[in-house]
Amino acid sequence: MQKKKSRPDHRVYYWMILPAIFIYAALYLYPAISNLRYSLTRWDGIGTPKFVGLHNFTNMLTNDDLFFKVLGNNVRFSLLVVTLQTAFALFFAIFLVKNTRTTIFLRTLYFFPTILSSVSVAMIWLFLYDPNFGAINVGLKKFGLNSFALNWLGSENSALYAIAFTQIWFHTGQMMVIYIAGLQQIPLELYEAAEVDGASKWQQFKSVTWPMALPTTAVVIAYTTIQSFRAFDLVYAMTQGGPNNSSSILATLIYLTAFNEFRLGYAAAQSILMVITIVILTLVQRRVIRTKYGV
Amino acid sequence: MKTKRIASFGALRLGVISTLALALVITPLGVGMAASTPSFGKSCPTEGTSTGTSSKSLQCTKNSSGKLTWVYVRLGSSTLSPVPALSAPDGTIEFWHWRAEDKIVLQSIIDKFEAANPGTYINQVIMPSGDYTNTAYAKIRTNPKAAIFATFRGSQFAQFAKGDMMTDLNSQRYTKRNVVANGLVAGQYGGKQLGIPYQYLFNNPVYNTAIFAKEKWALPTNLTTLLSWCKTAKAAGYTPLAWSGGFRPNAGQILNSMLMNSAPDYATLQNRIEAIDTGSADLTSPWFTDMANKYKKMADAGCFPENATGVTDAAALNLFATGKAAVLPTGSFSMGAVKAINPDMSGKMNLFSLITTDDKPQYVGIHNNTFILSVNKNATRTNQKIANAFISYLVTGSIAGIYANATSQHVNVLDVNYTNVDLLNTSAWQAKKTLLAPRFLWLNQGVRDLVEDALIAIVGGKPVDATLADFSKQIKQKLSA
Numbered sequence: 191m192q193k194k195k196s197r198p199d200h201r202v203y204y205w206m207i208l209p210a211i212f213i214y215a216a217l218y219l220y221p222a223i224s225n226l227r228y229s230l231t232r233w234d235g236i237g238t239p240k241f242v243g244l245h246n247f248t249n250m251l252t253n254d255d256l257f258f259k260v261l262g263n264n265v266r267f268s269l270l271v272v273t274l275q276t277a278f279a280l281f282f283a284i285f286l287v288k289n290t291r292t293t294i295f296l297r298t299l300y301f302f303p304t305i306l307s308s309v310s311v312a313m314i315w316l317f318l319y320d321p322n323f324g325a326i327n328v329g330l331k332k333f334g335l336n337s338f339a340l341n342w343l344g345s346e347n348s349a350l351y352a353i354a355f356t357q358i359w360f361h362t363g364q365m366m367v368i369y370i371a372g373l374q375q376i377p378l379e380l381y382e383a384a385e386v387d388g389a390s391k392w393q394q395f396k397s398v399t400w401p402m403a404l405p406t407t408a409v410v411i412a413y414t415t416i417q418s419f420r421a422f423d424l425v426y427a428m429t430q431g432g433p434n435n436s437s438s439i440l441a442t443l444i445y446l447t448a449f450n451e452f453r454l455g456y457a458a459a460q461s462i463l464m465v466i467t468i469v470i471l472t473l474v475q476r477r478v479i480r481t482k483y484g485v
Numbered sequence: 486m487k488t489k490r491i492a493s494f495g496a497l498r499l500g501v502i503s504t505l506a507l508a509l510v511i512t513p514l515g516v517g518m519a520a521s522t523p524s525f526g527k528s529c530p531t532e533g534t535s536t537g538t539s540s541k542s543l544q545c546t547k548n549s550s551g552k553l554t555w556v557y558v559r560l561g562s563s564t565l566s567p568v569p570a571l572s573a574p575d576g577t578i579e580f581w582h583w584r585a586e587d588k589i590v591l592q593s594i595i596d597k598f599e600a601a602n603p604g605t606y607i608n609q610v611i612m613p614s615g616d617y618t619n620t621a622y623a624k625i626r627t628n629p630k631a632a633i634f635a636t637f638r639g640s641q642f643a644q645f646a647k648g649d650m651m652t653d654l655n656s657q658r659y660t661k662r663n664v665v666a667n668g669l670v671a672g673q674y675g676g677k678q679l680g681i682p683y684q685y686l687f688n689n690p691v692y693n694t695a696i697f698a699k700e701k702w703a704l705p706t707n708l709t710t711l712l713s714w715c716k717t718a719k720a721a722g723y724t725p726l727a728w729s730g731g732f733r734p735n736a737g738q739i740l741n742s743m744l745m746n747s748a749p750d751y752a753t754l755q756n757r758i759e760a761i762d763t764g765s766a767d768l769t770s771p772w773f774t775d776m777a778n779k780y781k782k783m784a785d786a787g788c789f790p791e792n793a794t795g796v797t798d799a800a801a802l803n804l805f806a807t808g809k810a811a812v813l814p815t816g817s818f819s820m821g822a823v824k825a826i827n828p829d830m831s832g833k834m835n836l837f838s839l840i841t842t843d844d845k846p847q848y849v850g851i852h853n854n855t856f857i858l859s860v861n862k863n864a865t866r867t868n869q870k871i872a873n874a875f876i877s878y879l880v881t882g883s884i885a886g887i888y889a890n891a892t893s894q895h896v897n898v899l900d901v902n903y904t905n906v907d908l909l910n911t912s913a914w915q916a917k918k919t920l921l922a923p924r925f926l927w928l929n930q931g932v933r934d935l936v937e938d939a940l941i942a943i944v945g946g947k948p949v950d951a952t953l954a955d956f957s958k959q960i961k962q963k964l965s966a
Contacts, residue, residue: 235622236648249966256959320800321792344731344795344945430733433794433945434938449619451931452644456966 229458235448239455246459256435257443257460261467263350264439268418268471270354275414276407278362283369284399297370301363308360312427315356319343343429346436353428353437357421365410372406373399404483411475419468440464529553544916561899563661570881571659573874575604576867580875581625581634583614584856586821590891598878605871607633618644625861626650632864632872636680638671638855639925640933651679651859652869654876663880668854668897670921681876682854683888685895687914688741688922689850690814691823692837693830696723697811707843708779715788718811725787727810729801730794730941737924737937739814741851742839744923747776750847751920758926761936764964767957768939769950777940777949779841784944794945806830812837816853820907821893832906836914850914853922854897935960 229246231239250257282300286293303311318325319342327339342352376399384394422441425431431438431446444464448457529545543555561567580595588611595607610631612621618641625631626648636642645651654660655678660669664681672680697704700721705711718725729735748754760766761773768777783789790796790804805813806826813819823830838849858879860872878884882900889896890905895912903909927933939956943949 234647235619236644246966253965254962256962316797316799319795320797321795322790323800323803341792341795343797344792429731432731432733432938432941434942446931446934450934451929451963453931453966 225458225461228455229462231455231458232453233455234452235454236452242455246456247463250456250459250463257463259435260431260438260440260443261463263435263437264419264467265471267350267354267357267421267439268415270351271357271418271421272411272414274354275358275362275365276410278358279365279369279410280403280407282362282366283373284395286366287370287373297363297367300366303360303362304364306360308423309427311356311360312424315352315359316343316428319352343437344433346433349429349433349437353421353425356428357418357424360424361414361417365414368410368413369403369406372403376402401483404479408476408479411479412472415471415475416468419464440467529555542916561662561664561666565662567663567880567882567899568658568877570598570601570878570884571874573598573602573605573871574867576871577606577608577630578632578864578868578871578875579608579610579628579630580872581610581612581621581631582856583612583617583621583635585611585613587888587892590888594879594884594887595875597884598875601878602874605874607871607875617641622648622650626863629861629864629868632861632868633875634859634861635683636857636859638682638853638857638922640928640930642671642680642857643674643928645859646674646679650862651677652862653677653679654681654860654873657873657877659877659880663877663882663899665897665899665915667852667921671854672857672859680857680859681880682857682897683879683885684818684854684856685897685915686816686818686853686855687836687850687895687911687919688738688816688853688924689914689919690726690739690742690812690837690839691805691817691820691834692812693805693808693810693833694835695833696808702811704837706838706840707846708782708841709843711839711841712782712786712788715783715786719787724790724804724810726783726789726812726814727796727801727804728789728793728814728944729796729798730789730944731796732798732801733934733937733941735798735801735815736941737933738816739839740937740940741853741920741922741924742814743776743779743841745848745851745920746840746842746844746846747772754923755926758923761960762927762929762932764961768936768953768960769957774949774953776841777943777953780940780943781949783841784946789944794941802826814839816851817907817911818894824893824907832910834907834910836911848918848920850917850919851922852914852919853925929964931963932960935963 228239230241230243232242232245233239282296286297286300321327321339321341321344324342326342330336330339340348343349380398380402381394384398389397419439420441421439422445425437425439425442426445429437431442435443440460441464444457444460447460448454529543543557545553546556548554548556580591582591584591588609591609595609598607599605621634622645625634634645636645651674654672660678660681665685668682668685669678671682672678692704696702700718702714702717703710705714715725726739728739744754744758748757757766757770757772761768761770766773768774784793790801790810796804801810801813801815802819802822803826804810806823808827813823817836820830820834823834836850838846840846840849858876860869860876864872879888880898882898882902885896885898886901886903888894889901889903889908893905893907895903895908895915903912924933927936935956939952942952942956
C-alpha cells in the first residue's frame with residue numbers, strides 16, 4: 191500500500207511574511223492612505239480636519255502659479271541633474287573600470303562627496319558660491335572673467351542651476367560606482383572582437399559599452415530622477431527655495447506649506463501631485479529606453 | 486477730659502515734629518544713596534542712561550528745571566520686590582527648546598536648581614530650530630514629561646497657544662514681581678499669560694563704535710542723514726549695512742526698523758499689517774509702497790552690500806566682525822556671534838537707531854521678547870509644579886544674570902546684574918522708547934515670507950511697483966487656497 195504523501199502546509203508561509211506586511215502597512219500603507227484622506231481636507235495640524243472635497247486639487251491646478259512655477263523648477267532641475275549626472279558618472283566609470291591602485295584611489299576620491307552629509311555639502315558650496323568672497327568668483331575675477339562672476343545663489347536666473355551643479359557633484363560618485371559594477375559585467379571578449387575588427391575606442395563605446403550598459407543606465411536614470419525630486423536638504427540648506435522661489439522644488443514647497451504655513455491638507459494634495467509627476471516621468475523614461483534601446 | 490485732650494494734642498504735635506525730623510534726616514540719606522549708584526557715578530551725564538533693570542532701577546532724566554537727575558524707573562508690573570524661587574516636588578521633567586547654543590549655561594542652571602531641590606531632575610530636549618515648530622508641537626502635546634517648553638514670539642507662540650497647550654501663569658507672583666512688565670505682552674494670548682518671555686532682545690542694528698569714532702561719523706538721525714551716511718561710509722571703503730539678503734530670517738530683521746515709524750501709531754500699524762496678513766489689503770497700498778520705496782532709496786544710496794541678495798548670514802556676520810562693515814542690521818542677539826568670530830569686538834558695539842523718516846520719530850528702536858517659557862497643560866500636575874518652580878527659578882535676578890551674561894542676551898527679568906560689557910553698554914535701551922518688533926505681527930508665516938521676499942527682490946534691483954503687484958498676487962493665491 192502506497193503511503194499517502196503529506197502535503198506541506200503553505201499557510202505557515204503566510205504567517206512568516208505577516209510581520210513584514212504589518213511593518214509595511216504601518217509605515218507605508220497607512221501614511222499613504224492617511225495622506226490621501228488629508229488631501230481632501232483643510233487642516234492646520236491642530237483642529238479637526240474639514241472636508242473640502244477636491245478643492246485643494248482644483249485650486250492647485252487653476253489658481254496656484256507658485257505650484258506650477260515650482261513644478262517647472264523641479265522638471266528643469268531633474269532634467270539637468272539626470273542628464274549631467276548620468277553622463278559624468280558614465281564618463282568616470284569608463285576610465286576607472288579597471289582595478290588598479292590609481293583607479294581605486296580615484297574612485298574613492300570621486301565617491302567621497304557621497305558620504306558627506308547634505309548639510310555639510312551645502313555649507314561648503316555656500317562658501318564657494320559667495321558672490322563677494324567665494325572661491326569661484328574670486329578665481330574668475332583673478333583670470334579677468336568678471337562677467338562670469340555671478341550672484342550665484344542670489345539671482346533668480348542662476349540659483350537653481352547652481353544647486354543642480356552641487357547636486358551633480360554630490361552624487362556623481364555614487365552613480366559612478368553603480369556604472370562600474372555594470373561595466374565590469376561586460377565580457378572582455380566583446381572588446382577583443384571589436385578590436386580585431388578594427389573598431390576605434392569611440393566605436394567600441396557606441397557598439398559595445400553603451401548597449402551593454404543600458405540596463406544599468408535605466409537604473410541610474412530612474413534612481414537619479416527620484417533623487418532629484420527629493421533634493422530637499424540641499425535646496426533648503428542653500429537657499430530655502432529663494433530668491434522668490436526660483437530654486438524651490440516640490441519637496442521644499444510641500445515642507446514649507448505643511449510646516450511653515452500649517453496648511454497640511456494642501457501640502458498632502460501637493461505631495462500626491464508630486465508622486466504622480468514622478469511616476470509619469472519614470473514611465474516616460476522607461477518607455478523611451480525600451481522603445482529606443484529595447485531594454 | 487480737657488486735660489486728656491491737651492495731652493493727646495501734645496502727643497500729636499510731638500509725633501508730627503518727630504516725623505518731620507525723621508524725614509529731614511532720611512530724605513538726603515536716600516538721595517545720597519541713589520546718587521552714589523556704583524556703576525554710574527554720582528551725577529548722571531547722559532539723558533536716558535539707566536542703571537539697568539533692577540526693581541529699583543534709576544534713569545537719568547531731565548527734571549522740570551532741565552537738570553539731569555536720577556529717577557526711579559518702575560519696570561515691573563508690581564512695585565513690590567521680586568519673589569524667591571518656588572520649591573519643586575520630586576520628579577523628572579523635560580525642558581524642550583531649540584537653543585543648542587545655550588545648552589551648557591542652561592545645564593549649569595539646571596544643576597543648581599537640582600541641588601536646591603533634591604529629588605527633582607530636569608532633562609533638556611533640544612531640537613533644531615528649523616524642525617521645532619512642527620516636530621516639537623506634536624511631541625510635546627502628547628508627552629506628559631515635557632512639562633516646560635519654549636516658543637518664539639509670533640506664529641509659533643500663536644500656533645502652540647491655539648493648540649491649548651499652555652497653562653495660565655497670570656496668577657503666579659513671579660509674573661508680576663520678577664518680570665519686566667513691558668515684556669510680558671509677548672506671552673499673552675486670549676487674555677491669559679501663557680508664557681514668560683525670557684529674552685529681551687533689541688532687533689536694532691548693531692554698529693561698530695570704533696569705526697564710527699575713527700571716521701568721526703555722527704549717527705544718522707533720520708532718512709536723509711541715513712542715506713547720506715551710507716554714501717559716505719561706502720566712499721570710505723566700508724559696507725554700510727552688512728545685510729544678508731540671501732538669508733530671509735535675518736534679512737527680514739531690518740523690516741522692524743523700516744516699519745517702526747511708518748504709521749501714525751501702533752494700533753494703525755497693527756491694523757495695516759493684519760490687513761495684509763489676511764488679504765484684505767495689498768502690498769500695493771500707498772503705505773507699504775512708501776516703505777518699499779525707502780528700501781529702494783537705501784539700495785540706491787549703497788547702504789547694502791554688493792550682490793546683496795546672495796549674501797549669506799555667515800558672510801554678513803564676517804563683514805561686520807572683521808570691520809569691513811559698519812553696521813550689522815540684525816539685533817543685539819548677534820553680538821555673541823560677532824565676538825565668537827572676533828573677540829576684539831567686545832566693548833565696541835552698540836545699538837543703532839535706524840530711523841527711516843524725516844519727521845519726528847515716535848520710536849528710536851525695536852525690542853522683542855522671545856524664548857517664551859510655558860508650562861505644558863498636558864503634563865501631570867506634579868510635573869507642572871516642577872516646571873512652574875523652574876520658571877520661578879529662572880526669573881530670579883541672580884539666575885537670570887548667569888544666563889544673560891553667558892549668552893550675551895538681555896533678559897526680561899528684574900534685578901539682573903549685567904557684567905557683560907556689551908550688555909551693560911546697551912542696557913539703557915530697556916528704558917528707551919522702543920517698539921515691540923512689528924515683524925512678528927504677521928501671524929501667517931507664508932504671507933510674511935512673501936512680504937520679505939518682495940522687499941529682498943526690490944533691494945536686488947527689481948522695480949518696486951511691479952514687484953509689489955506680483956507678490957500681492959502670490960499672497961492672494963496663497964490665502965485663497
